[in-house]
Amino acid sequence: MGERIGIVGVGRMGSNIARRLKDCGFTIAAVNDVNVDAAKSLAHELGAPYYSELPQVTKHADVIITVVSDDKAMKHIFHDTGSLLARAKGRLFINCATVSPDTHVKIEHWAEQHEAMTLEACMASSITQARNGTLYLMCGGKLEAFNRAKPILDRLSITNRYIGSAGTAAQVKALVNMVMNINTAALAEGMGLAESLGINLSMLREVFSQTGASSRVLETDGEDMQNHEHSCHFSAEHAAKDCGIAVKLSEEIGLKLPLARTTQKQFERMKALDLGHLDKSGVAEMTFKHGKYHTLRQADDDKES
Amino acid sequence: MGERIGIVGVGRMGSNIARRLKDCGFTIAAVNDVNVDAAKSLAHELGAPYYSELPQVTKHADVIITVVSDDKAMKHIFHDTGSLLARAKGRLFINCATVSPDTHVKIEHWAEQHEAMTLEACMASSITQARNGTLYLMCGGKLEAFNRAKPILDRLSITNRYIGSAGTAAQVKALVNMVMNINTAALAEGMGLAESLGINLSMLREVFSQTGASSRVLETDGEDMQNHEHSCHFSAEHAAKDCGIAVKLSEEIGLKLPLARTTQKQFERMKALDLGHLDKSGVAEMTFKHGKYHTLRQADDDKES
Numbered sequence: 001m002g003e004r005i006g007i008v009g010v011g012r013m014g015s016n017i018a019r020r021l022k023d024c025g026f027t028i029a030a031v032n033d034v035n036v037d038a039a040k041s042l043a044h045e046l047g048a049p050y051y052s053e054l055p056q057v058t059k060h061a062d063v064i065i066t067v068v069s070d071d072k073a074m075k076h077i078f079h080d081t082g083s084l085l086a087r088a089k090g091r092l093f094i095n096c097a098t099v100s101p102d103t104h105v106k107i108e109h110w111a112e113q114h115e116a117m118t119l120e121a122c123m124a125s126s127i128t129q130a131r132n133g134t135l136y137l138m139c140g141g142k143l144e145a146f147n148r149a150k151p152i153l154d155r156l157s158i159t160n161r162y163i164g165s166a167g168t169a170a171q172v173k174a175l176v177n178m179v180m181n182i183n184t185a186a187l188a189e190g191m192g193l194a195e196s197l198g199i200n201l202s203m204l205r206e207v208f209s210q211t212g213a214s215s216r217v218l219e220t221d222g223e224d225m226q227n228h229e230h231s232c233h234f235s236a237e238h239a240a241k242d243c244g245i246a247v248k249l250s251e252e253i254g255l256k257l258p259l260a261r262t263t264q265k266q267f268e269r270m271k272a273l274d275l276g277h278l279d280k281s282g283v284a285e286m287t288f289k290h291g292k293y294h295t296l297r298q299a300d301d302d303k304e305s
Numbered sequence: 306m307g308e309r310i311g312i313v314g315v316g317r318m319g320s321n322i323a324r325r326l327k328d329c330g331f332t333i334a335a336v337n338d339v340n341v342d343a344a345k346s347l348a349h350e351l352g353a354p355y356y357s358e359l360p361q362v363t364k365h366a367d368v369i370i371t372v373v374s375d376d377k378a379m380k381h382i383f384h385d386t387g388s389l390l391a392r393a394k395g396r397l398f399i400n401c402a403t404v405s406p407d408t409h410v411k412i413e414h415w416a417e418q419h420e421a422m423t424l425e426a427c428m429a430s431s432i433t434q435a436r437n438g439t440l441y442l443m444c445g446g447k448l449e450a451f452n453r454a455k456p457i458l459d460r461l462s463i464t465n466r467y468i469g470s471a472g473t474a475a476q477v478k479a480l481v482n483m484v485m486n487i488n489t490a491a492l493a494e495g496m497g498l499a500e501s502l503g504i505n506l507s508m509l510r511e512v513f514s515q516t517g518a519s520s521r522v523l524e525t526d527g528e529d530m531q532n533h534e535h536s537c538h539f540s541a542e543h544a545a546k547d548c549g550i551a552v553k554l555s556e557e558i559g560l561k562l563p564l565a566r567t568t569q570k571q572f573e574r575m576k577a578l579d580l581g582h583l584d585k586s587g588v589a590e591m592t593f594k595h596g597k598y599h600t601l602r603q604a605d606d607d608k609e610s
Binding site for chain 1: 429430441443464466468473476477480481482483484485487488490491492494495497498499501502504508509512513515516517518519520521522525551554555558560561562563564565567568570571592594
């Protein structure tokens with residue numbers, strides 16, 4: 001437990017990773033977030049120091065776990081003046097956010113210029129798994145970085161899989177989330193159409209589960225869709241971002257992904273209706289004829305047509 | 306085993322249903338198909354009589370199982386002069402084809418005018434299951450018709466589920482196939498993008514199976530996509546038709562199903578490229594950059610853009 005841990009980004013995932021590592025006996029040596037209150041609150045909870053400046057995090061920790069919101073935030077914490085890379089020699093940065101593969105490649109390059117190491121540790125699971133140390137992790141970067149991170153990541157995960165060089169784990173993660181999000185939007189259309197036809201949705205979910213319509217998202221999101229229960233595990237906004245990463249990857253190599261694009265539009269539409277904070281299961285409200293979100297959507301439908 | 310069975314439509318599903326029932330000791334009393342050679346060949350194989358005229362089928366059988374290709378064929382065998390409904394009093398028609406819910410409603414109505422009964426028995430499985438009597442069946446129609454059909458259907462299926470009145474089972478079947486087909490097209494985009502990125506597809510399928518991207522179609526179609534192996538279990542043409550049924554249902558009630566429509570377009574595109582005979586897993590060829598179908602698709606891409 002020799003490595004001192006720093007945490008940058010204390011949202012739902014970052015904070016629970018910190019709690020889990022603390023439980024496992026690691027020293028949380030630095031906490032930081034642009035949301036000062038959230039960072040101070042977690043620091044207080046864990047009895048760990050809060051630092052307002054990124055270089056202070058790097059100074060006081062050996063391994064810094066970053067879980068920030070997007071590409072822009074990632075580039076900010078690693079690139080701008082006063083970033084994590086100030087006096088970073090010998091440090092290991094484990095980057096857990098879902099960002100573009102090429103961002104991971106860039107950040108590895110920048111870190112190497114400062115004689116620091118980076119590893120992308122992409123998470124294909126949610127909050128509960130972060131808290132309980134049962135994440136599914138896909139890692140990309142130098143094998144040396146993976147081996148150094150392993151004792152830490154093993155306490156966070158049930159599967160900790162080395163995929164390949166920087167960017168490759170983020171690519172696989174983008175593919176996982178793309179397929180997951182399309183399957184979610186597909187299920188939503190099935191549930192929405194069934195509701196309008198007066199089909200019993202519990203029966204339908206059971207039939208789906210026993211046939212070619214079965215999927216992991218049926219298990220995770222089906223009942224929530226039926227109950228219009230969209231407390232956030234994985235936000236619609238996040239789903240829109242993820243689809244965007246996959247679509248961008250495909251465009252860069254000249255591939256057309258009509259399903260991914262259509263799904264991205266559905267989640268972007270939720271954002272436009274100010275429903276981006278709902279869980280991705282909320283995409284069913286784009287098809288349901290009843291429920292509290294219908295009136296909102298209907299107005300939008302009318303505007304469109 | 307008192308009821309004499311007639312079979313109308315001896316394609317992949319119909320012929321295997323007949324074989325299975327024969328194995329179970331039922332009397333196959335009449336075989337018919339617009340493809341005369343196929344009908345005669347099956348009749349010969351089963352030692353059953355072939356009849357060229359539909360009223361002869363009705364005359365010689367008590368329960369007639371129909372497995373024809375589409376709405377038009379269904380309406381033809383039940384409505385036109387010389388149809389199955391000539392002297393059909395007391396007969397039970399079990400209709401297994403995937404057709405529109407309202408077609409089942411119409412046919413029940415017509416049959417009742419002739420004092421005959423109908424039951425839709427929609428199959429959510431494929432050829433092997435038909436041959437082995439392990440189909441997943443969803444039935445719609447009068448409960449009386451279901452109860453009469455039950456001893457026969459039980460020998461064809463592992464699950465034989467009564468859904469409700471005429472048309473309801475076809476609705477549920479349309480929803481199952483819609484979600485299945487979207488999930489298939491989603492998986493295809495994931496596999497296609499991964500291939501272009503140089504990701505190992507066996508590894509990817511394993512990661513998919515352990516994460517939110519997991520689905521039944523990953524199990525049934527994933528390996529075939531990777532191997533460009535598209536011998537037909539469930540044709541792309543059939544997938545296009547099924548998506549069309551769901552999209553039509555949604556339009557009738559004023560719902561937008563963008564994913565279902567996009568998926569329908571992908572399968573229609575396969576038909577336009579003369580690939581409609583491939584298994585639905587062949588939709589991956591719409592995204593794969595390599596393989597024997599790429600050149601064909603590329604020409605089409607170029608034309609479009």
